[in-house]
Amino acid sequence: MNCAKNAPLSPKLSLNLGLQLRNTFGIAGIAERAYEITAAEQIPPLMQEITQNQWPWRVLGGGSNVILPPVLSGATLLMNIDGEKVTHEDSESTYLEVGAGVNWHAFVQWTLDQQLPGLENLALIPGTVGAAPIQNIGAYGVEVAQYIDRIIAFDTTSNQFVTLTNAACEFAYRDSIFKRQPGRFIVTQVVFKLPKAWQARLHYADLQAMSANLTTAKDIFAAVCDIRTKKLPxxxxxxxxxxxxxxxxxxxxxxxxxxxxxxxxxxxxxxxxxxxxxxxxxxxxxxxxxxxxxxxxxxxxxxxxxxxxxxxxxxxxxxxxxxxxxxxxxxxxxxxxxxxxxx
Ligand SMILES: Cc1cc2nc3c(=O)[nH]c(=O)nc-3n(C[C@H](O)[C@H](O)[C@H](O)COP(=O)(O)OP(=O)(O)OC[C@H]3O[C@@H](n4cnc5c(N)ncnc54)[C@H](O)[C@@H]3O)c2cc1C
Structure with a gap:
């Protein structure tokens, strides 16, 4: 995936954009003004314009956890910031910085291809990396909060970019500061911390039943994909x-x-x-x-x-x-x- 180094400062604007394909419920909603955000730097001037015009606004990732009205009035920020890289490592962990618009499942797959296990139980969850911390996605005994080091976000109350430590995100079951204070933060990058000492998490019944055949993270990834494909529509x-x-x-x-x-x-x-x-x-x-x-x-x-x-x-x-x-x-x-x- 590309880094968004050469992204234009003004995000692409589409008027009355149909969102039926950008929400997994398949609701035929329309975004009055849809802005395609491909770089974090596009956000401050856009938020200034939104404030000046007093438009209502919201962020849309992959649309897999939303119920859309027929018309989203004002501005809709389509989160498309791309890019993922290993930033550094120490004796215990590897740190990765990932753009909020990256597809979650593709990212999980990429980590395993880089021999960086840890996120395999969260395979096949739809949506974007930037939305994962919002409700602290979880599945098969693992929550994403366990692997988040910090979050980079635009804080609309101070109008500046901030870095929130894991503790500052106030993660809980399907909950975080981002969910409790909707409309305050626009997540632009998530920094993950993947421990080098890997341990299989197989305590959920579906995985436990197959545990004899699950020795590597890639085995678990494949098993989770298989179970989810059979169980969920x-x-x-x-x-x-x-x-x-x-x-x-x-x-x-x-x-x-x-x-x-x-x-x-x-x-x-x-x-x-x-x-x-x-x-x-x-x-x-x-x-x-x-x-x-x-x-x-x-x-x-x-x-x-x-x-x-x-x-x-x-x-x-x-x-x-x-x-x-x-x-x-x-x-x-x-x-x-x-x-x-x-x-
Ligand atoms: C078939 C299916 C299976 C699922 N399984 C699971 C599961 O096992 N576990 C689980 O936890 N969830 C699950 N989900 C829910 C969903 O996949 C997750 O909540 C996912 O993280 C949503 O990502 P998204 O990009 O689609 O977010 P969206 O639906 O686009 O947005 C969700 C919320 O986050 C906000 N938001 C999105 N991006 C940002 C950002 N960058 N900055 C600030 N706010 C933002 C939006 O405004 C909205 O309020 C499932 C959904 C489906 C359809």
Missing amino acids: NPQVIGNAGSFFQNPLVSNQQYQSLLSTHPNLVSYPDKAGHRKLAAGWLIDQCGLKGHRLGEVGVYEKQALVIVNHGHGTAADILALAKLIQDSVQERFGVTLEIEPNIL
């Missing part, structure tokens, strides 16, 4: 944004009370005094797997995924989400939080 075939709800965290007390009435309750250990419930199981128990509401529905093979059968809109998706949330609340007294970002 391909957005190119049917629109979706992956898991639609976060797995709810409940107190041990609430967990014990639920377990007494639902002995098959699916849950995972979490921070002290809490259990994480499997949101998909809760939805399934409400009889909603495969349930269809107009143009959208609950995926027939995995109740945690909402799919767009063709012409679904944000309003359709949110109506189905509310039906699911109300059903789970009524039956289990548990609140489900929506994972994708409603733009």
Whole structure:
């Protein structure tokens, strides 16, 4: 991939750009003013113009974790900053700086080609590198926060580029400072720290079952790709944004009370005094797997995924989400939080 050394200072502007192919739900949204950001230096003058014109604005990466309205008014920054390089290494780790627009899966594949293991459990997650820290992407027992050294971002409150250490990013389960303060930071580069001492993480049931055959990071990468391809709907075939709800965290007390009435309750250990419930199981128990509401529905093979059968809109998706949330609340007294970002 190329570094964006010779990128023009003014980003390319497209008016009324159709975004159906730039969001994995396949919603037919339009961006009034879409700016293709290929270099960090393009951001300060653009933000000045946005402020002067009082345009609403937002960043769009690969569109795999968003629910788009019919029209995104004002400015939409299409994050396309490219480039990845090893910056330095010490006795324990290798450090990599990667552009926010780089495709996440291609990056994971590239690290393994460079003999830099660590990110293999996060293979095949759609989207961009710059969006990975926003909700602290995670899969198969690994979260990206474990490998982030620091983040370079444009801070729209101070109008300057800042470097946030891992601690400053306040990472938590599907959460970070970027998610809690939406519209403040525009991530331009992510600096990863990959430990040289590699250890396989196979404690998730799907991987554990295959562990005898998983001896290298590339084996795990291939296994994760295989499992995900079988389990999750391909957005190119049917629109979706992956898991639609976060797995709810409940107190041990609430967990014990639920377990007494639902002995098959699916849950995972979490921070002290809490259990994480499997949101998909809760939805399934409400009889909603495969349930269809107009143009959208609950995926027939995995109740945690909402799919767009063709012409679904944000309003359709949110109506189905509310039906699911109300059903789970009524039956289990548990609140489900929506994972994708409603733009
Ligand atoms: C089939 C499928 C499977 C998935 N599996 C997983 C999974 O296993 N684990 C997981 O955690 N997620 C998963 N996801 C969700 C999604 O892939 C991730 O959240 C991903 O990181 C989103 O990247 P994106 O570039 O598409 O972000 P977008 O959807 O474009 O944006 C997401 C949010 O981040 C903001 N944003 C994007 N880029 C930047 C930036 N550079 N600076 C500031 N803000 C920015 C946007 O404004 C928006 O609010 C899945 C999605 C799909 C469709």
